[in-house]
Amino acid sequence: MAEPPVLPDKAPEPRRRLLSAGARGSLLSILRMAAALAVPIIGFLLLWLTFNFLRDSDANRLLVAVVAIVVGVGGIWLLYWGMDLLVSTVLPARIRESVRPAVFVGPALVILAVYLIYPAINTTILAFKDAKGENWASQGGLGNFIDIFTNSETLVAIRNSLLWVVIVPAASVIIGLAFATLTDKLGRRTESTAKSMIFLPMAISLVGASIVWGFVYSFRSAGFGEQIGLLNGIWTGMGNKPVAWLLQEPWNNLYLMVILIWLQTGFAMVILSAAIKSVPEDLLEAARIDGASEWKVFTRVVLPSIASTVVVVVTTITIVVWKVFDIVFVMTGGRFNTSVVAQRMVKEFFTFRNDGVGAALAVILFIAVIPMMVVNVRKFRQQEETR
């Protein structure tokens, strides 16, 4: 910070000398100012024209894509460069360095505001309005929230979401931790094979995973063909009657949670495994010599050492769980008392066309996620500091 202010102070001196020699210096600075103004304007116009042209053209899609990338990247670069030039030449030296960061961060902030902050505020306002978003909701605007907390269906969704939030992160982390600890004892080759198999589900989308598990839980009533579901295959193989797993309230909620646990365990395992490996070996040896059993070594030395990573993993998975929609949507559509908040929200918006209640559910979700985010970011920073 000490250096930049020095440069502008020195720069004007030779310019002044040039001025005394002739008018060339002032002409030069005028030209530079003009360029500084022109470059961002040209850059912006270029981008705007290309966007319009590409939007309306019937040209080959591939060609459009290539042109868009070239002009887009080049134009953005030109825009940033031009803005920087503008700051360096037009602005007085005093405020130059305080404005410069804003030029670079500004566009990102604008995009963030337009696509994130504005919708968030808008949704919050919608939450206090009626189904069509025209008038304020009943009960002085709180009608939607009162509805949500009195309607038995939305209450079920909230209850289920709370169950998901407790069970899925806990199960994922415990199983992930177990895998991470156990694979750590394997040889290098077997360890990486075992870990990639557990991590593999992470690569599958929630919808894809739901379809896969749809087959696992698949059920046909007796007399309507052979059981193709894995679970019923095993179940009937043991001499039992086929079961419609997804109709078994309240256990069907648990069956749906298994899908997300299956997906998130790999994530938990990979992160925790890295954390476990970063615990120095001689720390474990010291504990063993101090008289600790392997279990005590794990609970008294390893676990405290990776505590902040565990918190980050738990909060990250919790956020995913609050937002889960796809699994319920694909598997049951929220029937049989399996709905969750995010899935209910989509239903309110798009099936019932009740924007007010939908927005109110979104606000509830948002409020539920905030503490997780705060903890997550704080722990992450702590981790970075200790690294």
Add this chain to the structure above:
Amino acid sequence: MAEIVLESLGKIYPDGTRAVGDVNLTIEDGEFLVLVGPSGCGKSTVLRMVAGLEEVSEGTIHIGDVLVNDVPPKDRDIAMVFQNYALYPHMSVFDNMAFGLRLRKMDKEEIRRRVEEAAAVLEITDFLGRKPKALSGGQRQRVAMGRAIVREPKAFLMDEPLSNLDAKLRVQMRTELGRLHGRLKTTTVYVTHDQVEAMTLGHRVAVLKAVTAKRPDNLQQVAPPSELFYNPANLFVAGFIGSPAMNMVTGHLEGTGGEVFAVFGPHRLRVDAKALQRHPGLEKFMGRDLVIGIRPGDFEDHRIAGEEPERTMEVKVDVTEVLGSETFVHYMVPVAPVVTPEIEELLADTGSDPATLGDETKFSSRVSSDVAIPAGGTARLVVETAKFHFFDPETGQRIGYRPGAFSAA
């Protein structure tokens, strides 16, 4: 407190490489034994096998009267101090020291008493509430020591505990460690590569060498420090102990009229009878090639030692280093360097010819600074030939070596 007995101890890693072989060692109750050797000599592996952190491939380990080969470390009742201390970062100093005691379900008051007592001895009472992160290297080292002391174990195992400290602190902690052992009298096995630490701390010092295909045993000599210096078993120990290292040169002995002369290059020195007495069986080597070892400290300038023509080497000085009270004189002796069994093996590995080592042997001498010796000039150095060492060039063993047979003069 207990005796530790290692019998034919060996370690072979799963990939087939041997790290330790045929180590036989009895560490007496209350003894401070130092394992010393260059890196890769297996000293840490021996220690880790005693701790139970490495599996024993061959032989047996007894702590007290118990065979501990298959006893997990937690049940061996030993304490270990690690090179980088291995303090639990999430625990306070007090909890670090109390950890082992709490695992043993010791009474709370007793834990408090022991920790506070050890903290007082180590002068870390003020830091008991701090986390290891908030401590300096020296303080961490003390905490690591404290964690071992409070356990009151059968034995302390220390794996280069001072090597992460700066030079000044290392010397200070070394002295404290010696004092601490004098007070606690707990059997201690101490690993280091630093011969000064080994010589100053050890009641006895075990010198180890990396195993080779030809010589699959590490242990070279186990003896009190001064015996290692005055009565080395072989070329390796003679070269490893002492700084600067012993001068070694190939030569032979000539006997004329009851006198024996050591001849190497242009030098011919009368060997004192004491040196002959210290090497029984030397007469068999008369006239044959042998390795002559002379400590740098066994030289003196002729102006101080007095004229002794039969014991004087006239040399052309390369470099002198004046260190206040003494001066190191470096020069060459025109004889091809000694090829020890280790060097021979090294040369075979790299496929080099011994001739590539050149045809001159480096010598260094430590003489008094009272007289000036100019570099580039000629110096006449009188040699204390009573302290000569003679080695068998074939085996590298000292001729007539007998354990325990030495006198400082």
